[in-house]
Amino acid sequence: MTNDVLLQFSDITMQFGGVTALSEVTIDIHRGEILGLIGPNGAGKTTCFNVMTGVYKPTKGTVRFDGQDIVPLKRYEITLAGIARTFQNIRLFGNMTALENVMVGADARKASSVGGALLRTPRQRAEDKESRDRAMELLTFMGIADRAGDAARNLPYGYQRRLEIARALGTEPKLLCLDEPAAGFNPAEKQELNELILKIREQGYTVLLIEHDMSVVMNVSDRVAVLDFGRKIAEGLPADVRANPDVIAAYLGVPDAS
């Protein structure tokens, strides 16, 4: 159970015009683990993310999620398959309340038809209540339920970051991808975030974590993969990766990079 592969990212090459952002990157994410994905700026972390979530179609390679090839799927279908993400730069629906933000994600799973929604059939009302309850539960889980009725743009920064995670969880994902969730956090807030990520995993989610901040990645990840110049240069336990000379070189820079 712990070792079966949830997301198989094989031999992915991604080119934009003449620029190769990823070259033959292979990463497996196992069910139930927290995988940290790190690398210097421009290493291709976010591109990796965008390929996994269907924003980009890879030039070469395959992405299998839960046994299904997800490259041909539309973006919303990938979400329904079970991949959710947050954004490095917060992208909430600012004019909607915190609760509504999470409900948008939860709604996507509800099946009743357009006609049903117009006529407000009992089934549709039940589903609506389900969405609302689930959204409230997630806000409570993230510790931000006290501001559920406020417009997202009026929330403090830390709340907005956590609301993004709650909204992603609202889509009932199997894999949660966090894109630099600690950006702009002070050490105390980072500590809280670490605990939160571990708590999320305890709930049965698999987590992919892109992070700049080593204290976050090294403390919560089960395994770490390192990208540099669009290639995977290391993968393994946090301690091993930290000791890997290639990784040190990539982060500190070497005089004669070949």
Place this chain on the structure above:
Amino acid sequence: MRDWLLYRTFWDLTITGLALGSIYSLVALGYTLVYGVLRLINFAHSEIFMVGTFGALMASQEFLGIPMLEDGGYPYRTGFMLLVFLVFILLCAMVFSGLGAVALERVAYKSLRGNGDLFGAVVLAFLTGFVVSMVFVDDTLANVIVAAILTAPITMGYMSLFRRGKQSPRLAFLISAIGASTAIAEAMAIWGPEKREQYQTPRILEKDVLFSFLGADVRVDNVIVIVGALLMMVALTLFVNKSRLGRGVRAVAQDAETARILGVNVDMIILVTFALGGVMAGGAAMLFTLVYEQSRFNIGFILGVKSFTAAVLGGIGNLKGALLGGLVLGLVENYASAVFGGQWKDVVAFVVLLVVLMFRPTGLLGESLGRARV
């Protein structure tokens, strides 16, 4: 001297201005909704209104058999039967306009977003076949048959072109909108029974004065228009603010990319948005025929321009703005025609728009369905 006219008839003008303004508001909602989610001015929306007036005409004349005034006395219905008639005609107009708006989206806009679908391809293929056939044969039935036969192969051709999946530039949407508008209106002028002439719509109820208000006589049809429009707008606002699909519409309006990543089927939401706008235009069309008792292939043009103006005046993308803009425009027009004379009303209406935009470039209430208020 004319000031005196305004003074004497102020409340009369206010009542009729509010009735006209309510119709503008309903149509303005369609412009504002589509602008909210697509950042597109759907110029063909005026033709969706026109289609609605013909829906109302067909419902009252063909389905209900209500005779024309000149054909002798009409046994005016009252009470419950009248309500049933009104609701039936309203629903027909809404169905015509709603379906029209949905078809418009799928044929004229969807493929431009880089994901043309089968429905749009089939309709385009049929139309292409029809036009090609018209060149050779001058018989409608023969044209339909030829077009039907040609539909399958041409559809395949269109689908293979669609699959290239490139998003068109913004300008293409605009041209497509204007093209669709002209095509729908002209098709009505060519194939409609009265061609380019005016259609009279039957009178559905006796237009009694219901009550007097500050010396103004309030006619029953004006009351129906104002109350009906308000009810429809309340229903729409509730739908957008409270329902699941409404949540989707607001999410797409604010950030379509993010909505998509949260599992929202954006194409479906866009279709719902067009349908909502179409249904509102259908409601407006029914109320319009109730008061003015006429339609024509180009009836939507001026009314569409005015309603679009109302949407901009109130703040495009903002549902409350559409309501406010429509009412303001209706009132301004009415007062202006009393003060300066009827030929001045359009001039004054657009001068008011310009002045408002000079001081408030985002309209009276600013943008709100869409991206953040600045």
